[in-house]
Amino acid sequence: MTSKPYLTGHYTPVADEITATGLTVEGTLPPELTGRLIRNSHNPKPGITPTHWFKGSGMVHGIRLRDGRAEWYRNRWVHTPALDGAPYMTEKGPDLTASTAGTHVIEHGGRLLALCEANLPFELTADLETVGAYDFDGRLTSAMTAHPKEDPVTGELHFFSSSPFPPYLIHHVASADGRVLESQEVPGAGPALKHDFAITEHHVVFLEGSVTFDPAEHSGIPYGWNDAQASRIGVLPRGAGGAGKVRWFEIGQGYAMHLANAYEDARGRIVVEGPSVGRAGWQRSWNWWVGAPDRGAEPNSGSRSHRWTIDLAAGRVREEETDDLTVEFPTINDAFVGRAHRYQYALAFPDDLGVGNHTLVKYDRATGERQLRPVGTGQLPSEAVFVASADGADEDAGYLLTVVSDLNADASRLLVLDASDLTRPPVATVHLPRRVPAMIHGSWIPDADLA
Numbered sequence: 408m409t410s411k412p413y414l415t416g417h418y419t420p421v422a423d424e425i426t427a428t429g430l431t432v433e434g435t436l437p438p439e440l441t442g443r444l445i446r447n448s449h450n451p452k453p454g455i456t457p458t459h460w461f462k463g464s465g466m467v468h469g470i471r472l473r474d475g476r477a478e479w480y481r482n483r484w485v486h487t488p489a490l491d492g493a494p495y496m497t498e499k500g501p502d503l504t505a506s507t508a509g510t511h512v513i514e515h516g517g518r519l520l521a522l523c524e525a526n527l528p529f530e531l532t533a534d535l536e537t538v539g540a541y542d543f544d545g546r547l548t549s550a551m552t553a554h555p556k557e558d559p560v561t562g563e564l565h566f567f568s569s570s571p572f573p574p575y576l577i578h579h580v581a582s583a584d585g586r587v588l589e590s591q592e593v594p595g596a597g598p599a600l601k602h603d604f605a606i607t608e609h610h611v612v613f614l615e616g617s618v619t620f621d622p623a624e625h626s627g628i629p630y631g632w633n634d635a636q637a638s639r640i641g642v643l644p645r646g647a648g649g650a651g652k653v654r655w656f657e658i659g660q661g662y663a664m665h666l667a668n669a670y671e672d673a674r675g676r677i678v679v680e681g682p683s684v685g686r687a688g689w690q691r692s693w694n695w696w697v698g699a700p701d702r703g704a705e706p707n708s709g710s711r712s713h714r715w716t717i718d719l720a721a722g723r724v725r726e727e728e729t730d731d732l733t734v735e736f737p738t739i740n741d742a743f744v745g746r747a748h749r750y751q752y753a754l755a756f757p758d759d760l761g762v763g764n765h766t767l768v769k770y771d772r773a774t775g776e777r778q779l780r781p782v783g784t785g786q787l788p789s790e791a792v793f794v795a796s797a798d799g800a801d802e803d804a805g806y807l808l809t810v811v812s813d814l815n816a817d818a819s820r821l822l823v824l825d826a827s828d829l830t831r832p833p834v835a836t837v838h839l840p841r842r843v844p845a846m847i848h849g850s851w852i853p854d855a856d857l858a
């Protein structure tokens with residue numbers, strides 16, 4: 408028996424790969440939901456206890472919806488050399504193909520890519536079989552973030568390579584069809600842990616929190632909180648030569664794992680939103696991730712929604728905590744990436760200040776209201792993925808997809824919620840053939856994107 412929190416309860420790995428067809432649906436699946444919901448999780452092989460939650464081998468879970476039917480569920484490990492035990496560090500340096508590939512899965516340029524930030528992407532087939540490491544035809548020679556950002560207007564993919572050693576930060580842009588157009592080292596960056604970033608219409612935004620390279624950390628992920636490390640926001644103009652114009656602004660100490668979005672407001676200021684933790688929350692979260700004592704009951708402790716407003720002309724940043732729930736996994740309607748969004752979705756974790764159970768949250772920036780959608784005791788919803796409705800004009804016209812791990816019934820279900828009102832009964836519920844472990848990130852991939 409193991410006591411590692413990331414191998415028990417909702418996070419208990421599954422032991423095998425299965426395919427199930429003809430899934431049971433309650434309610435009515437909208438025919439326009441024709442595509443795949445593909446999600447990623449850390450799912451070590453049976454008998455393996457990773458030293459860190461994030462060192463567990465990646466497993467993708469797919470749910471195929473077509474024309475009102477739930478055609479299949481399947482789960483597959485991402486078959487990387489690391490799954491078979493290949494080490495990341497070799498005599499020649501890091502092996503960028505020795506990846507867990509267990510953080511996220513996206514589509515770009517017609518390719519499905521499983522991502523982990525210390526490695527190259529891994530390409531998958533539409534049936535979730537592993538094709539192999541993908542390096543953009545040789546143009547990518549460093550690790551790729553698990554949180555690339557696709558510009559909804561240009562279709563360009565922005566991403567970065569981060570390393571605890573120089574070059575610390577490289578910003579890349581790929582065309583809509585997947586060709587790397589430019590790769591620029593960002594001056595002034597350091598060995599701070601960078602998991603996510605943001606783009607606006609004219610800028611790229613990086614956050615360096617107070618979590619930085621720590622060679623004494625032996626969990627396999629060599630980072631730790633450092634009081635001596637100031638937190639900073641770096642802003643650079645998009646386009647050729649932009650990295651050389653980066654400006655770094657010091658902010659209050661913290662660590663923002665994920666950013667919901669960023670945009671330029673009517674006064675030209677850059678607004679960045681996302682959950683952020685302080686020292687205590689970081690340490691309780693990290694202790695959960697490595698299974699150490701003094702950990703929180705949940706993988707995320709004390710991460711609260713924040714907003715940073717950067718006034719480039721005045722050289723100032725204003726920082727606000729915008730809500731008192733402990734939240735993570737912020738998502739939006741991706742058509743608003745880099746543009747002013749009104750709605751944001753997140754997963755609230757139970758803690759002494761928050762809700763009693765895991766709860767989906769919808770924030771309305773225009774009214775300042777929040778809407779809660781609890782799913783019940785013993786139930787853990789995954790990050791909520793927004794899918795726009797074809798005939799909806801409003802930003803929240805569409806569906807919110809979440810896979811719920813249900814410990815009471817030892818089962819899982821996909822909930823299709825009406826994103827315009829989370830309190831309504833589900834539009835549809837798809838019953839999965841067994842309990843699916845709690846997952847990290849994933850995407851809805853419409854069929855048109857894989858054509």
Ligand SMILES: [Fe+2]
Binds near residue numbers: 510553554602664665
């Ligand atoms: Fe992430």
